[in-house]
Amino acid sequence: VTTQPGYPVPDRGATFAGADVEQLPLLEENGFLIDLDAVPKETWERAAILWLNYPNNPTGAVAPVQFLHRAAELSREYAFLLACDEAYSELWFDTPPHSALEVRAEGNVAVFNTLSKRSSMTGYRSGFVAASIVAWNDEEHVERTRDAYRRKREALLPTLAGKGVRVAGGGATMFLWLEVPGDEPSEEFAARLLEHGLIVSPGTFFGSAGEGYWRMALVPTEAECRGAAEILEHAL
Template sequence: MSLPLNPTLTAMRTYPFVRLTEARQAAQERGADVIDFGAGEPREETPAFLREALCEAVRAQPVSTYPAAVGLPELRAGIADWVGRRYDVRIDPATEVIPTLGTKEVIFSLAQVVAGGERDLVAIGAPGYPVAVRGAAFAGCDVVELPLLAERGFLPDLDALTPEQLGRLAILWLNYPNNPTAAVASAAFYARAADLARTHGFVLASDEAYSELWFDGDAPDSALQVPSLENVLVCNTLSKRSSMPGFRSGFAAGDATLIAALKRYRPNVGVAPQEFVQRAAVAAWADEVHVEEVRDRYRAKRAALLPALETLGLSDAGGPATFFLWMALADADRPAGSEAFARRLLEDHGLLVAPGAFFGDAGEGYVRVALVPTLERCREAAARLA
C-alpha cells in the first residue's frame, strides 16, 4: 500500500529554487565555476556587531528555554520604534506587532489563519513569489492571479476583481518592492487597496521584505502608512536589510485583531524565533548605518553588471528597488523561452539566473538576476560577458 501523502503536496512541482540549486550543482560537477545570481539569498557578511549581539545573548542564557510565541517585549518595542522612525507611524508594540521566523512562515500560513467557509480565495500578483500560492493551496483555497504588467508599473489592477471574487476573497497579497520585478507601490495605492479590504471584508497582506533596498529615488512607501490599519497586515524581515537570512528574524504588524489571531495560531506550529536571535534583532532594528552600507554595495553591483547584461540583448524592464534586475529577453530569444535562455547563460558563461517562468506564466519573457554575489564576483561576471 502507498503512503497517505497529502495530495496537495504530491501534485506540486518541485519548488523552483530547488531546481536552480540542482542546475548549479550539475554545472559544478561538470567543472564549471558558477556565479550564482539565481536564488535571492544575500551573501553579504552579517555585520560583526550583530554576530556579537547573538553570541552575547547565548552566553547570557545558560539555561535554554522555549521562546514565547508573542516575542520579547524589547523586540516588539524595537520594531515599533523602527516603524515610527522609518514611516512616521505609531504602532502599539503590545497589540499590533509580533516577531516572526522571517516572513516566509507568515506568507505561507496566513491563509490557514484567516480563510475558511465562504472566504476561500487568495489573490496574488503574477509573476510573484510562489510561497503565497502554495500556502493557499495547503489551506484549501483557490487562487486568482492579478497580472503585473509593465504598462501598469507592475501593479495589479484592483478593478479586475469581480463582485463574486470580492465576496470570496480572504487575502489580497501585495509585495512591494516587488520580487521579481523590483517595482514599488505608492502610499496612495496602498490606501486604495486597504479601503477595498475594509469594504469587502478581506485581509490586505503586504510582504515588504525588500523595503530597505533601493537603487535610486525616494525610499519605498509601506502599507503601514495607510490611514487605518484595520484589515491590514504587513510583514518585514532582517534577511535583506541586515544580511541576516540564516537568523530567520522578521515581524508582522498591523490590525490588532489579526495580530491576536496570529498569537493564537503560532504556538500550535512552533515558529517562535529563538530568544538569542530576537536579542540580536533588537540591535539590528536599532541601527541604520549598516543598512546604508548594504544599499551602497548593491548599487555598486548593479552598476558593474547591468551594462554587461545589456550586451546580451537583455533590457532592464524592472523598477528601482530590491536587489533584483528584471531583465526582458531580446525578441530573438523570446520564442525559445526564459528557461532556455537561462540554461544557455549557465552553459556558455557559468552564470546562473532565475528564468521568469519560475514565477508563473506571467514571468515568461524575462529573467531575474539577484545581485547577491560579492562585488568582485559581479565584476568577474561582467568580464566573462565582455
C-alpha cells in the same frame, strides 16, 4: 489572492491550508501593479487574503501610495486581510518606497518585514529578539548593504545596456528584472547562460506571466558581479 510573477510561498502556504488560490498578473504596462479596479467583484467577495509584495520580487517594482490607499479601501469594503510582504523595503537605489503602514488606518492591513534582507540575516527573522533588537536599531549597516547592492548593480548595468538588454523592472530590491532579448523562451535563455557558467532565474519560475523576462540576483560579491558582466559580454 496572490500575484504572479511572484514569490511562490504565499501560493503554496494557501494551498497547504486547503484554500483556493487566484493569481492576478503583474504586467509591465501597469508598472507590475495589479489593476485593482479591473478585478471582478466576485474575486474580492470570495477573498480572505490579498498578498502584496512591494518592493517586488522578482520585478523590483515599487507601489505608489495611491495604489496602497486603494488596496486598503478594498480590504475594508470586502472584509479581507491585506497582507503586505515588505521584506525589501530598505533595499532601494533612488527613492525610499512607500509602505502599507502609511495606509494602515484605512483597511485591514498587516505588514510583514524581516531582517533577512535589510540586515542579510536570513533565518533570524524577528523571532530571535536579541538579534532583532540590535539589528533593527542599527541603520548604519543597512546603508552599507544598500551601497553594496548599488555597486553590484552598477557593475552589471553598462554591459546589459551595451548588449541591448532592457531593464524592465523597478529600482528596488536585490534583483534585476530584465527582458529576454529576441523571442527566445526564458527557460532556454537561462539554460544557455548556464552553459557559460552564469546562473539566472527564468521569468517562468515566478509564474507564467514571467515569460519573456529573467532575473539576476545581486547576492554574489562585487567581484563576482563584475565577472558575470564579462560572461554576459561574451554570451549575449
